[in-house]
Structure formats: structure tokens, C-alpha cells
Amino acid sequence: MQIWVDADACPAVIKDILFRAAERIQTPLTVRSQVM
Structure with a gap:
């Protein structure tokens, strides 16, 4: 599983939570800006 975030x-608070959760469960997290 991989988590993608716009x-x-x-x-920012949610991104911080996602970073910590992804690290805890060893899941790749991709944060993209200007997704088209």
C-alpha cells in the first residue's frame, strides 16, 4: 500500500500526522503539489 497526498x-497538521503514521506502519508516503 502507498499513501498519496495532495x-x-x-x-500542515494533517500532513504531519500522515508522516508519523506512515513511518510507524512502514508505508510509503508521497506528497505532491500541483497534481494535474
Whole structure:
């Protein structure tokens, strides 16, 4: 499983939570801006 996040639409607090959760469960996390 891989988690993809739209950085432009995601609040910084949520991104921080996602980073910690992804590290804890050893899942790749990709944060993209300007996704078209």
C-alpha cells in the first residue's frame, strides 16, 4: 500500500500526522503539489 497526498489541499497538521503514521506502519508516503 502507498499513501498519496495532495499537498496543496492538505493542512500542515494533517500532513504531519500522515508522516508519523506512515513511518510507524512502514508505508510509503508521497506528497505532491500541483497534481494535474
